[in-house]
Amino acid sequence: HGxxxxxxxxxxxxxxxxxxxxxxxxxxxxxxxIATLRVFFGGLVGPEPVAHQIRELRRLAVATLEELRxxxxxxxxxxxxxxxxxxxxxxxxxxxxxxxxxxxxxxALDDKEER
Numbered sequence: 001h002g003x004x005x006x007x008x009x010x011x012x013x014x015x016x017x018x019x020x021x022x023x024x025x026x027x028x029x030x031x032x033x034i035a036t037l038r039v040f041f042g043g044l045v046g047p048e049p050v051a052h053q054i055r056e057l058r059r060l061a062v063a064t065l066e067e068l069r070x071x072x073x074x075x076x077x078x079x080x081x082x083x084x085x086x087x088x089x090x091x092x093x094x095x096x097x098x099x100x101x102x103x104x105x106x107x108a109l110d111d112k113e114e115r
Contacts, residue, residue: 054102
């Protein structure tokens with residue numbers, strides 16, 4: 001199996017990778033999002049530019065989610081791709097959550113505008 005174009009692992013490289021994989025210091029990934037940083041400072045520009053950014057982020061998330069779902073349909077059940085499939089599930093959950101957040105944020109902006 002390929003390693004994403006990086007070439008085959010050497011024995012030493014495989015040992016280092018295996019050691020890293022066995023480490024138990026699992027932590028949640030930090031959220032580093034330019035889009036949410038822009039929303040955080042949205043008070044400087046007002047609701048319409050913020051809503052535009054959120055709508056665009058949602059559109060991109062929907063497109064990516066569709067691509068991931070197509071990939072899921074291709075690899076689901078392939079025992080050779082079981083662990084990559086688990087990673088794909090994380091991607092699906094991420095983009096589904098991003099879409100839910102965008103919907104909630106847009107609704108909150110609409111509520112703010114109505115007041």
